[in-house]
Amino acid sequence: MVILKTINLVKRFGGLAAVNGVDLDINENEILGIIGPNGAGKTTLVNLISGLIYPTQGEIVFDGINIESKPAYIRTKLGIARTFQLVRPIQGFTAFENIVVGALFGAKENLKQARDSASEICDILELKRRDFPIDKLTVLDLKKVEIGRALASKPKILFLDEVMAGLNSDETWQMIHLVKSLKKRGLTIVVIEHVMGVIKELTDRVIVLESGKIISQGLYENVCKDPKVISAYLGEED
Amino acid sequence: MKKTIFPIITILAIVLLIFLPYFIGAYLLHVLMTIFIYMTLALSWDMMLRTGQLSFGVAGFFGVGAYASIITCSRFGFNPLVSILFAGFFVALIALGLGFAVLKLRDIYFSITTLAITMVFSVIIRNIPKLTGGASGKVIPNVIFNGDSAKTYWLILSLALITILISEMFNRTKIHFAINSIRNDEIIARSSGINIFGYLLFVFIISSALQGIAGAIYTQQYGFVSPETTFSLDFLLLPMAMALVGGIYSTWGSVIGALVLGFASEYLKLIMPYGHLIIYGIMIVLIILFLPKGIYGTTKDKIITHKIEKKSLSE
Amino acid sequence: MEKTNKSLKKTLIAFIIFLIVVGIWKPLALVYGIQRGGLYSLIGLPLALILGIVGILNLAHGDFLTLGLYIGYIFFNSWSIDPLISMAPLFFILFGLGMVIYSILIRRVLKAGHLNQLLLTFGISMIIIELIKIIWTTRPRSVYTSYASSSVTLGNMSIGMYEFIYPAMAIAVLVILQLFLKKTRLGQAASAVGQNPKGAEIVGINTNVVYLVVFSIAFGIIGVAASVMLPRTPVFPLSGNPYTLKSFALVAMAGLGNLNGILIGGITLGVAEAIVQSIPGYEGWSDVVFFGILIAVILLNAYRRPES
Numbered sequence: 001m002v003i004l005k006t007i008n009l010v011k012r013f014g015g016l017a018a019v020n021g022v023d024l025d026i027n028e029n030e031i032l033g034i035i036g037p038n039g040a041g042k043t044t045l046v047n048l049i050s051g052l053i054y055p056t057q058g059e060i061v062f063d064g065i066n067i068e069s070k071p072a073y074i075r076t077k078l079g080i081a082r083t084f085q086l087v088r089p090i091q092g093f094t095a096f097e098n099i100v101v102g103a104l105f106g107a108k109e110n111l112k113q114a115r116d117s118a119s120e121i122c123d124i125l126e127l128k129r130r131d132f133p134i135d136k137l138t139v140l141d142l143k144k145v146e147i148g149r150a151l152a153s154k155p156k157i158l159f160l161d162e163v164m165a166g167l168n169s170d171e172t173w174q175m176i177h178l179v180k181s182l183k184k185r186g187l188t189i190v191v192i193e194h195v196m197g198v199i200k201e202l203t204d205r206v207i208v209l210e211s212g213k214i215i216s217q218g219l220y221e222n223v224c225k226d227p228k229v230i231s232a233y234l235g236e237e238d
Numbered sequence: 239m240k241k242t243i244f245p246i247i248t249i250l251a252i253v254l255l256i257f258l259p260y261f262i263g264a265y266l267l268h269v270l271m272t273i274f275i276y277m278t279l280a281l282s283w284d285m286m287l288r289t290g291q292l293s294f295g296v297a298g299f300f301g302v303g304a305y306a307s308i309i310t311c312s313r314f315g316f317n318p319l320v321s322i323l324f325a326g327f328f329v330a331l332i333a334l335g336l337g338f339a340v341l342k343l344r345d346i347y348f349s350i351t352t353l354a355i356t357m358v359f360s361v362i363i364r365n366i367p368k369l370t371g372g373a374s375g376k377v378i379p380n381v382i383f384n385g386d387s388a389k390t391y392w393l394i395l396s397l398a399l400i401t402i403l404i405s406e407m408f409n410r411t412k413i414h415f416a417i418n419s420i421r422n423d424e425i426i427a428r429s430s431g432i433n434i435f436g437y438l439l440f441v442f443i444i445s446s447a448l449q450g451i452a453g454a455i456y457t458q459q460y461g462f463v464s465p466e467t468t469f470s471l472d473f474l475l476l477p478m479a480m481a482l483v484g485g486i487y488s489t490w491g492s493v494i495g496a497l498v499l500g501f502a503s504e505y506l507k508l509i510m511p512y513g514h515l516i517i518y519g520i521m522i523v524l525i526i527l528f529l530p531k532g533i534y535g536t537t538k539d540k541i542i543t544h545k546i547e548k549k550s551l552s553e
Numbered sequence: 554m555e556k557t558n559k560s561l562k563k564t565l566i567a568f569i570i571f572l573i574v575v576g577i578w579k580p581l582a583l584v585y586g587i588q589r590g591g592l593y594s595l596i597g598l599p600l601a602l603i604l605g606i607v608g609i610l611n612l613a614h615g616d617f618l619t620l621g622l623y624i625g626y627i628f629f630n631s632w633s634i635d636p637l638i639s640m641a642p643l644f645f646i647l648f649g650l651g652m653v654i655y656s657i658l659i660r661r662v663l664k665a666g667h668l669n670q671l672l673l674t675f676g677i678s679m680i681i682i683e684l685i686k687i688i689w690t691t692r693p694r695s696v697y698t699s700y701a702s703s704s705v706t707l708g709n710m711s712i713g714m715y716e717f718i719y720p721a722m723a724i725a726v727l728v729i730l731q732l733f734l735k736k737t738r739l740g741q742a743a744s745a746v747g748q749n750p751k752g753a754e755i756v757g758i759n760t761n762v763v764y765l766v767v768f769s770i771a772f773g774i775i776g777v778a779a780s781v782m783l784p785r786t787p788v789f790p791l792s793g794n795p796y797t798l799k800s801f802a803l804v805a806m807a808g809l810g811n812l813n814g815i816l817i818g819g820i821t822l823g824v825a826e827a828i829v830q831s832i833p834g835y836e837g838w839s840d841v842v843f844f845g846i847l848i849a850v851i852l853l854n855a856y857r858r859p860e861s
Binding site for chain 2: 050051052071072073076077081082084088090091092093097100101102104105106107108110111132133136149153
């Protein structure tokens with residue numbers, strides 16, 4: 001079953017089309033990978049779906065309703081959560097309080113419920129230094145806080161934007177493990193990633209973006225052999 | 239143990255404050271009243287600052303509240319207390335209207351616009367002399383409670399206590415999480431499901447209303463308004479300095495700052511009749527340069543760092 | 554580039570038509586407006602320069618102008634030096650003051666965020682006002698020169714001649730500033746820093762030196778403005794204060810980095826103000842022109858700005 005769908009989605013910045021007619025179907029409880037060379041429009045696509053920017057044209061349908069003109073905070077309440085490429089914890093809050101924020105406003109819980117769900121999420125994420133201020137945390141912890149805040153809003157679909165960047169191989173494995181366990185909890189997950197090994201390990205299905213368009217989609221193994229994909233990536237290198 | 243002691247101290251302090259008029263002289267009581275008015279302004283300014291918006295509109299809302307109260311009192315025969323409440327509602331209404339326009343602004347544009355709005359208020363009031371008395375202002379025949387300073391003190395004390403209560407509510411409930419997130423990162427706030435505009439408008443209305451009520455009570459105490467004195471930028475600068483000295487983003491910061499600077503300037507006024515306000519300017523500059531978190535904020539930070547170090551050692 | 558030229562031409566044409574219409578309708582308002590607008594532009598230029606290049610909104614701008622007025626007054630009162638002659642020392646005194654203020658205060662908050670910057674300059678503003686009160690009290694002072702009150706009579710209108718020095722000086726300062734920014738190495742560096750501070754730092758421009766020079770030059774211009782207005786301005790602790798907001802209104806109208814726009818905006822606002830003042834019974838509303846336009850322009854820009 002399709003949980004989120006975009007129809008001919010276009011976003012132009014000035015004359016430049018960062019996303020140029022994307023028709024995307026995301027199925028319930030799958031892990032979808034989005035790959036593509038730098039500047040292909042991956043993050044713009046996520047920004048459009050999460051509502052940080054509005055499309056120039058096209059539709060976004062989530063759970064049967066059109067959301068393309070709804071503000072970001074409403075979309076979060078409806079069940080779309082995301083993390084950011086550069087981790088952006090809220091300064092002045094502890095790790096735990098950062099996660100509480102997601103539960104309070106995304107999941108519309110009261111303060112007591114939110115504290116309970118936040119500590120539950122800390123357990124799932126195996127986040128130990130939960131009462132530390134943000135600037136005393138490690139990179140892995142910060143990533144977990146980022147995911148934790150998104151999870152706390154009780155989303156139906158979770159977008160992970162380059163969540164592995166900056167992690168060593170050990171930590172990357174931990175993270176892959178974590179994302180898979182989230183799928184088992186019934187979540188739909190979209191992963192944007194540069195590291196091909198991670199995509200291969202993690203995803204059920206992959207779409208490839210280039211210059212704002214989907215140029216290929218399907219299983220990882222098939223997509224890799226697609227000549228269009230190969231030339232897109234080779235083109236990037238020179 | 240600490241948890242039971244704190245409420246007891248608070249209750250004792252409030253009782254002491256309530257019975258103070260029976261123990262202290264008229265002069266000291268007067269000083270305290272002024273300090274509580276400024277404390278209210280400092281706290282309400284800080285409430286808005288906690289959302290990341292630096293408002294220069296304090297003097298404006300203070301002045302509008304003052305005029306609303308005096309005019310309803312003298313022209314429409316409102317009871318002074320009713321006129322004070324009316325002033326609060328009136329200012330809240332204005333803040334609601336203005337909020338839709340100015341709360342889309344950020345940074346210096348928000349600050350400058352609120353300052354310009356203060357100026358517009360004072361120009362408007364100067365130019366409708368039939369209602370406001372124009373440039374020379376307006377006097378009411380009777381000050382509130384016929385000048386009974388104990389009653390006036392209690393009225394001002396209740397305003398200060400209510401403001402402290404609201405500020406603490408802002409710091410202990412869901413609202414705290416919302417406005418702190420908005421100040422730190424609006425994008426994160428939005429994608430965490432926070433209705434930024436809604437919260438900004440809410441805080442803007444509450445803090446403006448408090449400033450309006452403070453203006454209304456202050457004028458009822460003296461029975462006099464004029465564009466020069468009522469919209470004086472002192473009602474912006476002094477509260478700002480107090481909140482900064484004590485420590486922004488906290489209730490007790492503004493309270494401490496108001497007490498410290500309030501008594502200090504009272505003393506300076508005696509030895510330096512001209513320009514004693516310079517102490518506020520110097521304080522603002524020094525605090526910004528050397529102690530951006532203020533007295534309360536710095537002390538609190540030290541304690542927290544100490545606790546974490548202890549915890550890290552024991553791990 | 555062509556596009557900006559086109560819009561500049563359009564603005565210029567609209568501006569000239571506006572002046573002609575006012576000139577036919579209320580010739581006196583036009584003359585007063587140009588005179589006063591020239592002064593607004595002259596005072597607005599240094600604020601625009603600092604905001605555009607250093608990125609700091611100096612809320613003590615008008616109070617440094619007051620300080621300049623007092624220094625000019627001392628030159629006149631103690632040593633009988635004419636304000637137009639003391640313009641040279643005043644430029645250098647305020648230039649030096651700018652260097653000091655930048656080095657010991659402003660430099661420390663460059664990276665501290667807008668909030669701290671605004672509060673710092675607000676605090677400086679307060680210190681200057683109170684310091685002036687302590688040193689010179691609140692008694693107004695003034696400078697008398699015979700030439701400042703000369704006027705000509707045209708038909709039934711009497712026009713002060715001295716005030717034409719304001720637009721003349723504004724144009725002169727603007728031309729010199731533009732030459733500095735375009736023709737000198739330092740000026741080009743300053744323009745680069747104004748447009749993209751990080752990029753300028755990467756290509757090896759010492760932003761700190763640029764900021765110091767720009768800040769000091771701007772302060773020097775404040776000194777020039779103070780000496781030019783001194784013969785026609787009463788000197789008291791708040792004489793310069795209203796000019797801070799008025800100058801910011803000009804910058805908001807012209808847009809950051811557009812120095813020519815300051816002149817056009819200044820004269821437009823000056824004329825608009827003079828028109829309101831020429832309507833009997835509404836003289837007091839002229840201040841609303843400035844603040845009203847300031848608020849309107851800021852709001853318009855905010856709503857027109859595309860999401861980022």
